[in-house]
């Protein structure tokens with residue numbers, strides 16, 4: 001029944017997926033979080049309202065978000081080579097994954113910040129806090145549940161992006177599912193990889209939910 | 219302490235100005251009330267004091283500084299000397315009570331070692347010592363406002379701004395918070411500017427009051443004077459809500475007078491004695507005996523019948539009762 005399955009391959013693919021996911025999620029958060037904060041702060045009637053900066057960043061984010069990920073993978077090859085020395089394998093997949101996910105995460109962060117009661121900002125201003133003190137002391141802690149929820153959604157989106165990264169020979173579970181399960185009709189490989197991906201998604205959602213409960217004080 | 223000099227404020231894209239030619243003086247150590255209906259411009263006025271809004275016309279002087287002329291750094295410095303509390307408390311839900319109160323201290327760069335003791339002292343002052351490690355969601359409205367007050371007092375301000383600080387609270391809790399504000403005013407010599415749409419709040423704690431209508435000050439003065447003898451229709455409406463001193467038209471047989479007793483006279487049997495001496499009969503149409511801050515007052519709407527009404531009037535006035543046609 002599981003005749004086609006090479007467990008060593010599955011193990012390697014799982015590891016590849018985890019590395020791609022971990023690496024790309026870390027960089028997406030590292031880039032997306034500040035970008036989201038800046039998008040929020042520079043928008044109309046906010047602390048650092050600045051129309052030109054906001055419009056430029058917003059446009060860049062929209063461009064990246066409107067390009068289908070597969071196209072992004074291919075278009076980015078030269079830049080990827082410049083950044084990590086190769087466009088292949090796990091390392092080659094991470095830059096396009098980050099470029100696809102960071103703008104997405106930035107929007108989620110922006111939304112989370114928008115949901116913070118504006119009275120909190122007013123109180124910060126009234127006590128003479130600088131914008132920086134308001135962001136780090138009030139806005140980010142208040143928005144933390146939303147920021148974590150956004151990271152969870154981004155992580156899960158990245159799981160399916162990693163499958164597409166197989167196109168650049170990145171490996172991973174999704175790649176295995178496409179090459180063996182789909183193209184060679186090895187249903188058992190397909191089932192096993194999908195089950196593993198499902199377990200991964202469930203695990204991410206569970207971890208995210210737990211973390212949100214932990215930081216929620218409302 | 220605070221001075222408004224012909225201040226006007228117009229918001230971009232707003233059809234009408236929010237404030238028109240407002241001039242006010244708030245003396246050090248007084249509790250100054252600003253009352254007005256929704257949209258009158260109260261919040262705008264209070265936010266001009268600490269520079270959250272800037273005047274479009276005129277000048278606002280707070281603690282010796284021209285607020286409109288300060289740069290960002292100057293404004294932050296001023297705001298650390300001016301505390302503010304809010305209708306919806308505006309606490310950080312993600313932080314404990316103690317951390318909320320510590321925030322302005324961190325903002326002001328108070329050394330780490332001094333923050334803990336200072337927070338404990340502040341929480342003690344507002345009666346929340348045992349709630350230091352709770353989160354705002356675990357507190358009642360009154361307790362949340364106490365946290366707001368402790369936070370506003372953290373850097374030892376000379377001025378406290380209260381924007382509808384009791385409007386989200388029930389009457390009993392409102393009373394407790396107002397008592398606390400009155401105590402802070404007495405004990406710390408804190409100058410308080412308090413905004414409300416309820417005359418009761420003004421009556422309980424304020425020394426002086428300004429009535430705001432459509433962005434303009436239509437009446438101002440000592441609270442007792444404004445409360446007991448309102449002149450402007452808006453003031454009258456606000457007072458009527460609070461005092462309920464309105465008699466139905468056509469009630470009572472004779473002329474209807476409004477009698478106002480203040481201070482010790484409130485508790486003396488003046489009316490009965492004068493009625494007996496002058497042979498005037500009276501019926502009370504409406505009335506209230508209460509206090510304005512600590513001063514007792516009585517206000518009666520009476521209809522006088524028979525006897526020597528003119529003499530009764532003269533004797534009431536001689537006894538220190540203020541007599542007005544109602």
Ligand SMILES: Nc1ncnc2c1ncn2[C@@H]1O[C@H](COP(=O)(O)OP(=O)(O)OP(=O)(O)O)[C@@H](O)[C@H]1O
Pocket residue numbers: 229230231232235236254255256257258259260261262263415
């Ligand atoms: N940022 C703003 N932009 C445009 N108009 C504003 C702004 N803030 C206030 N206004 C307008 O100015 C007027 C006065 O508003 P303000 O908030 O000072 O009233 P208020 O007396 O505090 O009312 P409320 O009792 O409802 O809080 C209103 O007509 C309001 O719509």
Ligand SMILES: [Mg+2]
Pocket residue numbers: 260261262382
């Ligand atoms: Mg208001």
